[in-house]
Amino acid sequence: MSENSGAGILYIVATPIGNLGDLSPRAKDVLMSVDVIAAEDTRHTSRLLSHFGIKRPLLACHDYNERGRSEQIVQRLQDGESVALVSDAGTPLISDPGYHLVNAVREAGLKVVPVPGACAMVAALSVSGLPSDRFFFEGFLPAKGSGRRKRMAELVDFAHTWIVYESPHRIVDMLDDMAQELGVDRHVVLARELTKTFETVLSGTVVELQDILANDENQRRGEFVVLVRGAEKPELGSGDIPEEVLRTLSVLVEELPMKQASQIAAKLTGVKSKVLYKAGLAMKDA
Template identity: 45%
Template sequence: MTESQDAMSGCLYIVATPIGNLKDITLRALEVLEAVDWVAAEDTRHSKKLLQHYGVNKPLISLHDHNELERRDELLARLEKGETGALISDAGTPLISDPGYHLVSLLRDAQVRVEPVPGASAMIAALSAAGMPTNRFTFEGFLPAKKQKRLHTLEALLAEPRTMVFYESPHRLLESLAAFKNVFGSDREMVVAKELTKQFETFVSGGVEAVLSFFEQHPDKVRGEFVLILSGRAVVEVDASALSSEAENLIQILLGQSLPVKQISEIVADVYGLKKKVVYQSVLELKN
């Protein structure tokens, strides 16, 4: 892009908005919303109330899952003419299980500037206060609505060692928790956070079955949006001599295929949830 083209192009700001408490918004976010030419919002009626609360009066453009592919070209054209816009979702950081990916991808391809204005995120807020490992985690978003697809999605995560974060709506919470119990068992540790940064913010923690029982016994708590945090599969420290016969059989099979020792160690460690260095030593012994 030439300097003259850059000067003529606008910018789309990705602006995080409150997830509960209206004071979650940042000073920079307010400055940007007051300065842009227009605001693209997931639900214009919802966002209008937020902007009015802060005295921001800007044209609102609807951008949601059902019209994003059609509207993105219109917004690209406006930005290329030199307009500036802001993208907001109903709550939190846009694109995190919310619309906006197709638009931002198009703008990046067209070399139109996209600038994040960071702020509230339900996922990060829940993780920061849940007391679960946060050095490594994976965000899985919303689970599929259909029962079998939901189970298959969770089964694919059975060996995941990282903390897992999900979003869930109130009308599917109990079904999803039951699916967690079915796949991961009753005792896998989890935390469910609801009404984050609001007056009745709640964290429910314990084994999957205990958390499910809590919400079954307190139907009045099954309201609002939920963040579900599940502990990853524990990596068990064992001596090489304690490897199961199944693990040793798999090692022998892989050795028979002339695979490198390092690759065999990685495969077996992943399948059985073991430390790679422990398996590596066992592979060397069995090989010799």
């Protein structure tokens, strides 16, 4: 559906997750210029706007009224008004309201413009020291222990870094569930109170982090981003190598020295070269 050039624009504006200095100049300009600001919590947003001397009308848009509010906002946009959507902190729609609104606005053929900025999940990943080339954001795990453990069991073999948000009153129980479902040696990072005065980033095995939190109640306070190292792929034994990989290796072994053959086969197949080297030796001895 083509966009209506005469209509207003919905801006998705990221706001600080703690340090107010992280509000971008562009975000400030947009918030000062729009006709209305749709906010997850108008009281929270009014304090942010007051800090920056921004005086714009506020409209509540949260989980409980978003569907109905979306119709009103679409109408305002069609009438030529511009609207900014903000959440309490960070980037809207990332475990915050906004999906139904953005979907409704786009379905109406109206323009949605991102104003990027702070996001707790991305900030935590950037300092975690965990692999970041591929990752999965889970959002919030189920609040109840049984549901939380069930979801962890589904993620136990996930090969890449995965990320969740957690509250202070559940963080200890969450680590206990991780010990049960993922094992006490799984590497985890707890990023707490990011960009705020008492920001900490703790890194270690599940059992090491359990010990830290058990002995320091301050480390159980604040909002958490929890990052989990992906599961290690079990190393193939020579008896586990797929038949097509062995055929590739056998051709290379006939033409090249064993070390070179196994290295080339590893690049072609993704199987570790030392595993292929052992398999090649077994071929020679057979």
